[in-house]
Amino acid sequence: MTVIEKILSKKVGREVTDGERVWVPLDLVTMRDFGGPNAILGYKESFGDAPLFDAKRVAITFDLHIPPRNEKVARNQQICREFAKVTGAKVFDINQGIGQHILWEHGMVQNGNTIIGTDSHMNLLGAFGAFATGVGTTDIVAGMRYGKFWYHVPKTIKIELHGKLRKFVSAKDVILWVLKNLGTDGAIGMAIEFAGETIEPMGVAERITLASMVTELSGEIGFFVKSEPSVQSPVYEKTYEFDVSAISPQIACPHSPDNVKDVKEVAGTLIDQVFIGSCTNGRYEDLERAAKILKGKKVKTRLIIVPASTKVAQEALKKGLYEIFFDAGAVVVNPGCSLCTTGHPGILAPGERMISTSNRNFIGKLGKGGEIWLASPETAAASAIKGEITEPSIL
Amino acid sequence: MIKGKVWKFGDNIDTDQIYPGKYLPLTDKKEMARHAMEGVPDAEKFIKNVKSGDIMVVGKNFGCGSSREHAVVTIKGVGIVCVIAESFASIFYRNAINLGLPVIECKDIKLIKEGDDIIVDLTKGEIVNPDKNENYKGLPLSGLELDIIEANGLINYLKKQK
Numbered sequence: 337m338t339v340i341e342k343i344l345s346k347k348v349g350r351e352v353t354d355g356e357r358v359w360v361p362l363d364l365v366t367m368r369d370f371g372g373p374n375a376i377l378g379y380k381e382s383f384g385d386a387p388l389f390d391a392k393r394v395a396i397t398f399d400l401h402i403p404p405r406n407e408k409v410a411r412n413q414q415i416c417r418e419f420a421k422v423t424g425a426k427v428f429d430i431n432q433g434i435g436q437h438i439l440w441e442h443g444m445v446q447n448g449n450t451i452i453g454t455d456s457h458m459n460l461l462g463a464f465g466a467f468a469t470g471v472g473t474t475d476i477v478a479g480m481r482y483g484k485f486w487y488h489v490p491k492t493i494k495i496e497l498h499g500k501l502r503k504f505v506s507a508k509d510v511i512l513w514v515l516k517n518l519g520t521d522g523a524i525g526m527a528i529e530f531a532g533e534t535i536e537p538m539g540v541a542e543r544i545t546l547a548s549m550v551t552e553l554s555g556e557i558g559f560f561v562k563s564e565p566s567v568q569s570p571v572y573e574k575t576y577e578f579d580v581s582a583i584s585p586q587i588a589c590p591h592s593p594d595n596v597k598d599v600k601e602v603a604g605t606l607i608d609q610v611f612i613g614s615c616t617n618g619r620y621e622d623l624e625r626a627a628k629i630l631k632g633k634k635v636k637t638r639l640i641i642v643p644a645s646t647k648v649a650q651e652a653l654k655k656g657l658y659e660i661f662f663d664a665g666a667v668v669v670n671p672g673c674s675l676c677t678t679g680h681p682g683i684l685a686p687g688e689r690m691i692s693t694s695n696r697n698f699i700g701k702l703g704k705g706g707e708i709w710l711a712s713p714e715t716a717a718a719s720a721i722k723g724e725i726t727e728p729s730i731l
Numbered sequence: 732m733i734k735g736k737v738w739k740f741g742d743n744i745d746t747d748q749i750y751p752g753k754y755l756p757l758t759d760k761k762e763m764a765r766h767a768m769e770g771v772p773d774a775e776k777f778i779k780n781v782k783s784g785d786i787m788v789v790g791k792n793f794g795c796g797s798s799r800e801h802a803v804v805t806i807k808g809v810g811i812v813c814v815i816a817e818s819f820a821s822i823f824y825r826n827a828i829n830l831g832l833p834v835i836e837c838k839d840i841k842l843i844k845e846g847d848d849i850i851v852d853l854t855k856g857e858i859v860n861p862d863k864n865e866n867y868k869g870l871p872l873s874g875l876e877l878d879i880i881e882a883n884g885l886i887n888y889l890k891k892q893k
Contacts, residue, residue, distance in 0.1 A: 357875040371798075382886045456798065472800045472822060474829040478885050486875055486885075525821055556821075 338492040338570045339559040340527040343467045347450050354491040362393070363449040363466075365479040368435055369398040371454025373412040375476040376419045382477055389483030391424030395444065397435030398428060400677045402670065425480075433645030433671030434615045436460050436468070437544075441647050452479050457615050457695065459557040460548035463540060467557060490556045491573040492527040496563070497534035499581025504728040506625065507542035508617060508693065508712035510534065511549040512586035514578065516596035523555030526573060531563045534580055541619035548616040549695050552593040585727055587691075588710035591699040599715055599727045607689045609638040610720040611675040611682065612713050614694035618644030618671075620651045622693065626717040627657045629728055630664040636723030639666040640682055642674040664721075675702060684708075691716045691725065732852055733813045733833060735786040738777050739845040740768070744789060745796035746823065750805045752797075763801060764808025783810030786851065788843045790816065794823020803830045813851050815840060815858065815869065828876050831884035837869030853877060 337345065338354075345352050347361050367375050388394050396416045404410035413430070420427040432438045435455060439445050447465035451458065452475060461468035475485050495514060515522070528550055535543070543560055550558035585599040612618075612626050623643060641661050643649040649671050652658060661668050675682040676694040684690055684706025693716050697708035711719070714728040721731060748770035750763070757763050767781070768774045787806065793816040794802055803826045806814065813833040817840050827834045833853055842865060843849065843858070850859040856871030872880070882888035 357873040359875075382890075454798075470798065470822070472798050472826045472829065474800060474826065474885050478829075478889055482889050486879070 338527065338572070339465075339529055339561060340467060340490060340492060340557065341570070343448055343450065344487070344489055346448060352489050354489050356489045357486055358489060359484050360450050360487050361484050362452060362479055363446075364393050364395065364439070364444060364451040365476060365483075366395045366397060366435060366439065366451065366453035366455075366458075367416070367476055368396070368400055368454050369402070369409065369413050369416060370400050371473065371476070372396050373415045374473050375454065375480070376415055378473050378477040379480055383481050385422070386481060388423050388425060388480050392426070393483065394423070394425040394480055395439060396420060396425060396427045397432070397438060398430050399432075399434045399672045401680070402430035402672045404430075405681065431646060431670075433643065433648070434618065434673055436615060437618070437644040437648075440464060441645060452476065452485055457548050457551050459550055459555075460544050460615055462550070462557040462559050463543035463547040465559065469556060488525075490525055490527045492529055492570070493523055494529045494531060494572045494575040496575065496577045497530065497532040498577065498579045499534055501534060501580060502582070502584070504714050505583060505585055506712050506714065507538060507545035509583060509586040510580055511546050512588055512593075512596045512710065513580060513583050515549065515552060515588065515594040516586065517578065518553055518576070518594075520552055520592060520594045521554050523550065523553040525554070525556060527556050528553070528558040529561045529572070530558055531561045532577075535560055536562070539621060541621035544619060545616050545622075549593070552695055585712060585715045585729075587715060587725065588697055590697055590707040590709065593695065593697060593710060599711065599725060602725050603727060605689070605725040607637055607691055607709075607719055607724060609640065609682070609684065609688060609690040610635070610716050611640050611642070611690060611692040611694065612716050613640075613642030613644065613669075613674055614676045614692070615644060615673065616695045617693035617713050618642060618648065620648045622713045623648070623652050623657055624655075626713040627660045629714055629717040629731060630666070630721070631660050633664055633721045633731075635665045635720040637720045639664065639720040640669060640675060641666050642669045643671045645671050678702070691719050732850060733786070734848070734850045735784045735812055736782070737786050737788050737843055737845055737847045737849055738781060739843070740771060740774075740787065740789040742790035742817075743792050743795060744771060746794055746799050746802040747796055749794065749802040750799065755799070755801065760804060760808050763805050767805040767809040781809050781811070784812055785810060786849060787811050787814045788816075788840050789814060790840065791818050793819050794827075795820035798822045798826070800826045800830065803827050803832050807832045815843070815851070828879050829885040831880050831882070831887075833872070833880050835869040835872070837867055839867040842867060853880070
């Protein structure tokens, strides 16, 4: 069986296979400060003051507009707090960080769990062996009351990654390389299992980077498996094998995550702003890799750094990363989704160019007429120092 | 069995074309229905003439983009009783079922023309075009999906189960 079939079979209580529609019992139902208020209004409309299926398994994470930037979003957060007070749901307020990251840090995400949320990158929790997916308001409303949702068991494709990565090449370059090869429709409706010796030394941060961008491949979720020759292999829809030992740093040019080139092909392109953070590249390890490059240097662009969570920020502070960032001339923002949120402060002026370590570079995402280029923390940091797109190795 | 007159649209119609973001603050369903497909170029004829009981036949990746359920609410609100697509974006597909709007995937949509009167069998996934004496095979809905649609949406369905 594939990983997704194993997880769902265990939850459903019988063997399920791809193509089936099944009712899946849920371990966790989550909302954010954007999708949450609509789901709460929907809940009240559908169920009045009926209790949640399990208050300990409903969480609201404020990660988009924190602290609130106008009255409307302040009111939305108020609606969430009031609902939580009445129902017993847990609120992670404006002082915590990105939803998936803080839920995991608080022990609310375990291997084999089933989770729905209002974020299209919920699936990064596949890095921890949990099944999580982004859904619409009605699924959240029903999930809060009944603790289940229906799901179409997906087929699985396997992506085997071979070879040891070169210096200054990391998980972000690998997933951009995969996007270059498969395209943004490369895994429509599919689960992905990543395998091979390239991923074996990868820690939590790098696995999150790979898993989060399964969304950009139009996939459902990504898991990590060990190739064990003695065990019978599950049936995959397709298997891809990539030798990534020779790849150089990658960058997604505007305005699609699969418009990927080698950084050296576009080196020298002038940039105005750099963002290091997001659910894809906001862990301590990501910040540390950027800090190694920034240490003792000054940036020529605006550089905005955002830890994924307060826990990450505290570690970065303790280990001296903030000092390196401030000395280099960076702005360090409070933990959250930050510049990955449409309309968040940090917006680009028309014609400006930003390198971002996040996962999407759609047109207009951060200001009309601004360009977003996606790259690794290493490439982002090196480019901030030079003021132009730069391979981290030449510094 | 669903019977209705066809309105045709192309590929990659996203949720912002189906229901432009500027109307997101609206909450009245009748008001929301007034803006169905408003972001699609050349949709004036549809907007002026669509009637309750009509069917939409669309191309690839219908409903891609944001997860906004307004896209389904507005299509249903304007009176569309079924959407047939070459393929759907997965979140739109889920939202449609959850709000009780029948959706069918069919690879032969190019054979169906605007203004055709067609009959759709959701259980068999079959589309009949009696005037042309043609049959098209689509993907049948699962029992679970049919049950949710029959109950006019997920919430009603689950309430009845309890």
